[in-house]
Amino acid sequence: MKGRILFEEIPCGTEYLQTIIEAMQKSKELQIDYQQFYGHRETFNIQPYAMKVYYQRWYVVGYIKELGGIRNIALDHTLEMNLSAASFILPKDFDAEKYYANTIGIFVNEELIPNKVKIRAYGRQIEYLRSLPLHRSQKERASKYGEFCDFEYKLCLTPELSTHILAMGENVEVLEPIELREEIKRRLEECLIKYRL
Numbered sequence: 001m002k003g004r005i006l007f008e009e010i011p012c013g014t015e016y017l018q019t020i021i022e023a024m025q026k027s028k029e030l031q032i033d034y035q036q037f038y039g040h041r042e043t044f045n046i047q048p049y050a051m052k053v054y055y056q057r058w059y060v061v062g063y064i065k066e067l068g069g070i071r072n073i074a075l076d077h078t079l080e081m082n083l084s085a086a087s088f089i090l091p092k093d094f095d096a097e098k099y100y101a102n103t104i105g106i107f108v109n110e111e112l113i114p115n116k117v118k119i120r121a122y123g124r125q126i127e128y129l130r131s132l133p134l135h136r137s138q139k140e141r142a143s144k145y146g147e148f149c150d151f152e153y154k155l156c157l158t159p160e161l162s163t164h165i166l167a168m169g170e171n172v173e174v175l176e177p178i179e180l181r182e183e184i185k186r187r188l189e190e191c192l193i194k195y196r197l
Helices: 014-026 125-131 159-167 178-195
Strands: 028-035 041-054 057-064 069-074 078-087 115-122 139-144 148-155 172-176
Touching: 014 028, 014 041, 014 057, 014 078, 041 069, 041 078, 115 125, 125 148, 159 178, 172 178
Parallel strands: none
Antiparallel strands: 028 041, 028 078, 041 057, 057 069, 115 148, 115 172, 139 148
């Protein structure tokens, strides 16, 4: 079946997977040389708690000593990775699914409180959302057959949520909260400026 069953390609970062898995199994810290887009090179010591794939990128999530908290590191920004001699104990209360429970994507801000998010979908987007929910908290609230359907979520307001909504284009409208509606409107207006002659 070669060439007939296709998966999304993850262009880089996979070379570090075995090292991360070994560190997780042995409860060993990792030393990572890291460089964000347009950023400077940094070295982090991370206690790897879990891994996640998001938008064709691998991430390792864990406690980063230099930042004093749990963060994500994108493997495609990793320049070098080494297994450390230092050990760590995975916190009993850390649950990767709970950590990401109220967010879309990879960005987590533990200070954010989940909001009720309500969107109205139109046309084919209704069935897309029914068959592939935007988030597991999705609930269908109201609909007018052939016209629209309202969906409700419990989510933190993050840039990735806005990006997902914008990706649905004209087929989705944010009803609430007002601050998310205004953020989407602002970003759409900024986009339109680039297309004006």
